[in-house]
Amino acid sequence: MSSISGLVAVLLTVLQWAGRGLPSPVRPICDPRVLDRFIMEARDTENALRGCKAGCGVTGTFVVPLTNVDFVVLETKDTEEQALEVQSGLFLFGQALGAVRESVSRAAVKSLIDNNKSNIHSLGQVLRSLHIKDLSLSPAPAVGDSATRKVSSLSELLRVHTNFLRGKVRLLLTNAPACQQNST
């Protein structure tokens, strides 16, 4: 009787240790409402800071990705190419919003900028759940300059950010193979 209880205790210990060590599979996040919330918060930030005087004190230029989506061309791209564009774009936006936060002095503006940076970080986790490598923390963009452009104002930066989320990011999440498997 004591030997059996000891054996059960050993088995439970082993299983618990194995559960800690092995990474648990991330369940794909395919709910479009997650990205929709990020898009709406980016839109709200754009609308709130559109009338900011003197650009809310933000100066300088920022490199941002292109946001245009041609469905005909999109059909020719595979998921990895799309994911590369999305990942590099999110990286560029992260960099730009970080620089903007250092430039502004108003707490309200800082709060909105911080929220958008947090959403970009969350999007990286969403892409990871779809088995898409998160390149937002990479030091360099994976795409060339032809896929980027420069903006010189906070409002332009926020508008491009919103369009990028609405277009390319959303299309990637909608067409992610992991989400297609779940829906079928």
Next chain:
Amino acid sequence: MTNNNLNKLLAFCVLFCTQKTSIVHGAQALETKVSLLLHAEPENPKCFAEGMSDLTCFWEEDEERAGSADQYSFIYTYQNENSSECSVTALPAAGGKRLYFCRLSQTQLFVPLDIRVFRDDLLIHNRSLFIEVVFLLDPPANLTLTSTGTQGQLKASWLPPSLKYMGDSMMYEVSYAMAGSHIGKVEEVQASSELILRGLQSGTKYKVRIRVKLDGISYSGYWSAWTDPVLMETMPGDLDPLIVSLSLIISLVLTLLSLLVLMSHRRFLLKKIWPIIPTPESKFQVLFFVSLEYETRYEEWLGHSTGGLWLRPTYFYSEEFPAPLEVLSEVSLGPVLPSSALPPKASEALGEEEDEDKKLKRVDPALMEGWRETPQEHWPMDQLRAIHRHPAPWTQSSLLESHDAYVTLNAQNHSVEEPLDDILEETLPLQVLFASGRTSSESRSDLSSNVQQSSGSGRLSSQSSFEYPNHTWPSKGPGYTYMAVADSGVSMDYSPMSSNKIDDIGKGVIYTNEYKNEIPAHRRPIGSPIHFAF
């Protein structure tokens, strides 16, 4: 060869017709969208996207200022790209205006698009837009209404526009109203292709239509045109259990109240429904007491018989319609009737009665002799034999008025004048005299049939009424007594009680003698229906 040509021609015709249909349909759809945007979009040019890769822009010009299509230039430029030009086409419009169109077949979304329109190098319109926010879709197709199996509900289902990547961004507006009514409700649903309409009236026809629009998060645009309305009737409603229970309770309460009212007024209602029919006992105390006494004694007298023949005493008490008397009795010959001749007055009275139409039938005294000798228990059959051996003549006797029946016992010796064939068995020894109303032939036939029926049973019984207006009773011996009985009940309309009868009786002498039943004569009231003649 000829068949191939025909097949080709047929295929061409089908294709042409199909395309013509689609062209016509497309033209109608374009006209609808143009009219929508003319009201919904204030800017010019008015642009809308129908799919993922197209853009249609148009503007309106008055006929006066309108030029040809080649006078116009439509220049569009995507952000960070070079400008491009779109060819312009012109179409006539209502109200003396012209429409100019430009359609792009490949577009870029999520990027600003600058549009400039020139007429003869003169900039007339300038607009910057995002194509993903100017979608104007076709209405949903195949709108279908079905029943959910639940009262007050309908299920609307439809096919969403076939746009890739945008299925979860579509929102629908469902409008439903009762058929014939302009007041309806609207419900919105997102990213779905069906909707259950609730709160509908049972057994009512509803008109439903739907339109679509992108939800505005990633894509946006204008509400599409409404679909053609679809009609369907909801399920008929069942009785609401609450209503049924309330109805039952109310009906029960009303029933109880009505019963209470009826019970409280039952005496009044009984008087109205069953009024008390006055009886003449109070007015004719003596008569009815005497009649009762007579009936009692008469029943005692009849009680000596062996049964089978009886005399209904309803003559006095019945309220029914006067009915023919059904009698015949088996009078016992045990007790010998006192023989006494009728007093002269009685004879005269009898004779007078004979002269009138009142007949008394007499039995042959020979028969009476035979009867007298026969034991009581064999009396009926023996009497019959005696009758056949010695048929007693019938003499005319006067009859009473209608519905009167007489049972007479005649003690006189009279010769038989008529053959005994006319005498029926059941009439002996008591012979019933009946009033007119039925012919003798009828009565004879009835009686004969009855006799035939009853002769085999050994009993003398008769259910028929018989009348012998023309028959005379054979004379009988002193053992027979004629007793007149009226069967008209309490209507008081029997001859002995009528004034005529009273007069007739008054003319003659109603002679009552004592007989074995000991009915005292003094107890017989005036106008009594009983006549005793000896």
